[in-house]
Amino acid sequence: MTSSFTKSITLRKQVTMDDVEFGHLRDFIYEKCGIYIPDNRKYLLENRLLNRLRFFGLRTFGEYFYFLKSDQGGKTELQALFEVITTNETSFYRNPAQLKVLENGLLKSVMDEQLKKGSRDIHIWSAGCSTGEEPYTLEIILHEILNAQRSLWNITIMAGDLSEAVLASAARGEYTEYALRTTPKAIIARYFTPIGNGRYRRYLINPEIKKHISFHQINLNDRAQLRNIRRSHIIFCRNVLIYFDEAMKKRVISSFYDNLLPGGYLFIGHSESLHNISRVFKPIHYPSAIVYRKEG
Amino acid sequence: MGIPEIFAYLESNEPELQREGAFMAGEAMCREAIPQLARLLVSPNLGVQDAADMSLRKLGGKEVVAAVIPLLRSEDAPARNLSMDILRQVGHHNVQPLIALLKDEDPDIRIFACDILGATRKLMAVHPLCDSLLYDPEVNVRYQAAVSLGEIGKSDATEALNEALKDDDWVKFAVIEALMKIRDDSSIVALLGALDKSSELVASIIIDALGEIGHIKAVPVLINYFTGAVPVLRNKILKAVVNIMGTKTLTFLSDKDRVTFASYLLSAVDDEDTAVQDAAIVGLSCIGGEAASDKILMLAASINQEQEPERFQKAINGLVALGLTPALQNSAGSDDEHLSNVALTVLIRMGTPDALQVCTKVFWHKDRDGQRVIARGVGALAGKEAKPFFLRILREATDGSILKSALSFLGIRMQFVDVVEDIVPFLNHPFDDVKEVALDACIAIGGKSVEALFNKMLHDPDPFKRTMAVYAFGKMDVRSHLADLEDALNDEVADIRKIAMEAMAGGCGDNSDLLSRVVPRMINDESRAVRRSLVEFLGSSQCSDAVAYLIKALSDADDWVQIRAIESLGTTGRCDVIPALRPLLTSPNQLIRMKVVQALGRIGGKEAFQELLSILDTQDMELLEAAEQALDLIQADDDEVLG
Numbered sequence: 001m002t003s004s005f006t007k008s009i010t011l012r013k014q015v016t017m018d019d020v021e022f023g024h025l026r027d028f029i030y031e032k033c034g035i036y037i038p039d040n041r042k043y044l045l046e047n048r049l050l051n052r053l054r055f056f057g058l059r060t061f062g063e064y065f066y067f068l069k070s071d072q073g074g075k076t077e078l079q080a081l082f083e084v085i086t087t088n089e090t091s092f093y094r095n096p097a098q099l100k101v102l103e104n105g106l107l108k109s110v111m112d113e114q115l116k117k118g119s120r121d122i123h124i125w126s127a128g129c130s131t132g133e134e135p136y137t138l139e140i141i142l143h144e145i146l147n148a149q150r151s152l153w154n155i156t157i158m159a160g161d162l163s164e165a166v167l168a169s170a171a172r173g174e175y176t177e178y179a180l181r182t183t184p185k186a187i188i189a190r191y192f193t194p195i196g197n198g199r200y201r202r203y204l205i206n207p208e209i210k211k212h213i214s215f216h217q218i219n220l221n222d223r224a225q226l227r228n229i230r231r232s233h234i235i236f237c238r239n240v241l242i243y244f245d246e247a248m249k250k251r252v253i254s255s256f257y258d259n260l261l262p263g264g265y266l267f268i269g270h271s272e273s274l275h276n277i278s279r280v281f282k283p284i285h286y287p288s289a290i291v292y293r294k295e296g
Numbered sequence: 297m298g299i300p301e302i303f304a305y306l307e308s309n310e311p312e313l314q315r316e317g318a319f320m321a322g323e324a325m326c327r328e329a330i331p332q333l334a335r336l337l338v339s340p341n342l343g344v345q346d347a348a349d350m351s352l353r354k355l356g357g358k359e360v361v362a363a364v365i366p367l368l369r370s371e372d373a374p375a376r377n378l379s380m381d382i383l384r385q386v387g388h389h390n391v392q393p394l395i396a397l398l399k400d401e402d403p404d405i406r407i408f409a410c411d412i413l414g415a416t417r418k419l420m421a422v423h424p425l426c427d428s429l430l431y432d433p434e435v436n437v438r439y440q441a442a443v444s445l446g447e448i449g450k451s452d453a454t455e456a457l458n459e460a461l462k463d464d465d466w467v468k469f470a471v472i473e474a475l476m477k478i479r480d481d482s483s484i485v486a487l488l489g490a491l492d493k494s495s496e497l498v499a500s501i502i503i504d505a506l507g508e509i510g511h512i513k514a515v516p517v518l519i520n521y522f523t524g525a526v527p528v529l530r531n532k533i534l535k536a537v538v539n540i541m542g543t544k545t546l547t548f549l550s551d552k553d554r555v556t557f558a559s560y561l562l563s564a565v566d567d568e569d570t571a572v573q574d575a576a577i578v579g580l581s582c583i584g585g586e587a588a589s590d591k592i593l594m595l596a597a598s599i600n601q602e603q604e605p606e607r608f609q610k611a612i613n614g615l616v617a618l619g620l621t622p623a624l625q626n627s628a629g630s631d632d633e634h635l636s637n638v639a640l641t642v643l644i645r646m647g648t649p650d651a652l653q654v655c656t657k658v659f660w661h662k663d664r665d666g667q668r669v670i671a672r673g674v675g676a677l678a679g680k681e682a683k684p685f686f687l688r689i690l691r692e693a694t695d696g697s698i699l700k701s702a703l704s705f706l707g708i709r710m711q712f713v714d715v716v717e718d719i720v721p722f723l724n725h726p727f728d729d730v731k732e733v734a735l736d737a738c739i740a741i742g743g744k745s746v747e748a749l750f751n752k753m754l755h756d757p758d759p760f761k762r763t764m765a766v767y768a769f770g771k772m773d774v775r776s777h778l779a780d781l782e783d784a785l786n787d788e789v790a791d792i793r794k795i796a797m798e799a800m801a802g803g804c805g806d807n808s809d810l811l812s813r814v815v816p817r818m819i820n821d822e823s824r825a826v827r828r829s830l831v832e833f834l835g836s837s838q839c840s841d842a843v844a845y846l847i848k849a850l851s852d853a854d855d856w857v858q859i860r861a862i863e864s865l866g867t868t869g870r871c872d873v874i875p876a877l878r879p880l881l882t883s884p885n886q887l888i889r890m891k892v893v894q895a896l897g898r899i900g901g902k903e904a905f906q907e908l909l910s911i912l913d914t915q916d917m918e919l920l921e922a923a924e925q926a927l928d929l930i931q932a933d934d935d936e937v938l939g
Contacts, residue, residue, distance in 0.1 A: 069886070257346070279378075280345075
């Protein structure tokens with residue numbers, strides 16, 4: 001039986017999460033990955049974790065909390081928890097105004113700077129890459145801009161996320177039409193291979209795009225891990241800060257500052273801002289987008 | 297990193313090392329580094345400034361206040377602003393030097409001091425700030441003192457603020473804002489007195505303040521002022537009066553005034569100020585009528601629900617109060633998605649048969665999200681008249697969420713016996729969640745035909761069907777299907793055995809024959825999920841043999857089987873199980889240790905008490921707390937018995 005049906009069906013009573021259990025789980029999640037779950041999202045945590053309780057046959061969320069803390073199952077379960085608490089709403093070519101900034105000059109200025117130094121190396125970090133739509137979009141943009149010259153440059157994209165499950169999905173590079181809803185048709189034709197039909201139609205990203213991207217499990221709350229990441233010319237971290245409280249946002253932005261090379265650029269979500277978070281970056285205003293620069 | 301290394305980094309010429317040193321000083325709570333960190337706030341490198349800033353905030357304390365205060369006099373504006381911001385956060389650790397700055401010769405320093413003292417929220421700053429408000433020669437200092445008194449929000453400042461209403465308009469703005477925050481009733485008279493003597497701009501702020509403070513004493517004066525007021529002030533007065541009076545606003549007006557008030561409320565819906573719009577909604581919901589419904593519908597459709605959920609709800613509440621108007625009915629069928637969604641939300645909130653009928657009429661013209669809203673809402677509220685609507689959904693809809701609403705209504709809520717044949721095909725639906733609701737729907741309807749269906753499914757080669765049948769018998773009547781459930785314990789699929797075991801745990805724990813047949817066979821089942829359910833079954837059993845099996849389960853390879861066995865043994869109240877529990881007090885699994893402690897507390901008695909006393913020297917604080925609670929429980933029980 002491959003379906004989850006028989007796993008989820010149970011005659012046990014429905015469990016609810018009390019405030020103490022919520023507090024314990026919230027603190028635990030914050031400590032492990034910096035994601036802060038506000039009170040009004042308690043129902044979401046309860047709904048999403050209920051299947052984990054059913055799966056293990058646990059009676060209360062308190063038991064689940066102990067299970068997470070235990071050596072026996074906690075380490076593997078932590079990944080499942082990360083999958084549950086992160087939502088993966090994304091698509092190719094999301095927030096095109098920001099991508100236009102990259103296409104219309106920003107990338108070229110970074111390349112020019114590198115050429116002045118006699119280098120053809122550029123490193124881009126896609127932080128919180130979810131199922132891979134953002135890093136693949138960036139690589140497609142590089143192909144579109146550079147064409148045949150792409151092979152003359154050593155441009156690497158490192159894509160990271162907290163959840164191993166979404167990274168596995170990203171590495172497969174297989175998408176539904178929904179993920180491509182904001183992607184120009186010509187781009188789909190050039191960089192994707194359709195497979196299957198009807199409801200089962202999927203699009204596979206072409207290997208020439210895939211080969212420039214490496215996927216890694218990265219916890220933005222792990223400063224030691226972040227310090228070991230190769231230093232970047234450009235960081236994309238869009239729609240990730242919304243999961244964090246102010247203190248965590250400050251820590252993450254501070255780590256991005258340390259990772260960026262002088263003159264590097266930081267892209268955050270179009271509805272996110274560094275106001276009251278950090279003054280270290282210089283905001284550069286473009287039509288419909290702001291990009292943050294680390295002064296050289 | 298040790299303190300010497302931190303200092304070496306802080307004194308380096310390399311910005312990256314200075315930044316690292318600054319972070320380390322904060323992380324190590326190195327208070328000796330505070331003066332050095334304060335100096336780094338004026339570093340030309342923003343990254344260094346940032347690290348020093350973060351660490352100083354983290355360190356806090358009176359030393360940080362003392363080290364940062366001198367920077368308020370810096371000519372470097374960014375450094376000055378940064379030090380202001382740090383002092384706003386940590387100034388409460390030592391307010392005295394900040395209060396002293398209120399007498400500084402430099403008016404800028406006095407302004408900064410007022411600002412920072414406001415952020416400290418300290419009561420001891422109120423009287424010095426009141427003195428600055430009333431007696432400082434510099435208008436900007438008085439202004440900032442008023443702002444800060446509002447921020448502190450203590451009524452001790454009210455008398456000085458009332459007095460300051462005679463000051464310049466510039467100061468008056470801040471004073472009124474402060475009074476609004478403090479909300480002391482004693483300010484009403486002072487504010488009303490200032491109304492006639494003020495410019496239109498100041499009057500507008502006073503009106504807002506009176507509305508916020510919300511004292512009924514202000515209403516007659518505001519109504520009098522209303523007649524001669526310019527449109528902008530009129531809308532402000534409408535807002536203030538509605539805020540003070542709420543939905544009773546119009547009951548005290550004469551008929552003539554009510555008509556006038558209503559027309560002003562309709563035009564106030566178009567005001568740029570969203571607070572005025574909200575007040576107009578409340579007012580109009582009392583008046584009623586087509587025009588009011590139409591206006592509020594348009595307004596609600598323009599509100600972004602996710603960004604302004606409270607405003608959206610206010611508009612919905614207003615529309616619900618207005619009832620089923622033609623405007624609402626027309627909007628439900630509108631092609632304007634926003635307008636239609638608003639109307640559907642209102643109709644479902646109303647929940648009356650007439651309102652729900654409007655929803656079902658427009659259902660097939662809506663997109664997927666609209667259909668989901670209707671199906672969920674109607675399914676939860678409608679009566680039997682909605683049966684044809686939901687049967688059509690079963691025939692024609694494909695969306696899982698919509699289908700679940702229909703299955704839930706027809707089977708679980710209404711339990712229509714004659715729809716079983718319509719529901720049964722959904723037991724094979726490709727979506728698991730649809731299958732589950734269809735299954736629960738069949739079970740809820742019950743009856744002989746449903747039972748016959750599950751009897752057939754029980755022997756089906758398809759394990760899904762067998763699973764459903766076992767689940768259904770567990771839900772319907774365990775005792776009359778005991779033989780079937782016992783057979784299911786031999787199923788090759790572990791999940792089926794587990795559900796059969798769960799079913800037995802739910803209804804036949806007192807059957808000692810069953811226990812003796814089932815347990816020896818299942819206690820070594822290869823599936824831990826099955827063994828867990830078995831232990832729950834044992835826990836529900838009243839049979840004396842169950843305890844022996846539970847003790848055996850304490851050695852199970854699966855921690856959760858052990859845990860369930862410990863819990864069950866705890867509820868027996870039998871002291872003779874303590875020797876079996878004792879070894880688990882040293883289990884590597886903390887939860888197992890905790891469960892043993894809790895079980896000992898429940899068992900009670902001298903032996904359990906002694907056992908708990910023996911672990912009070914544990915270093916595990918959570919276990920210690922659990923042991924103390926268990927001891928308290930035993931003592932409380934003893935007290936109860938004794939006296």
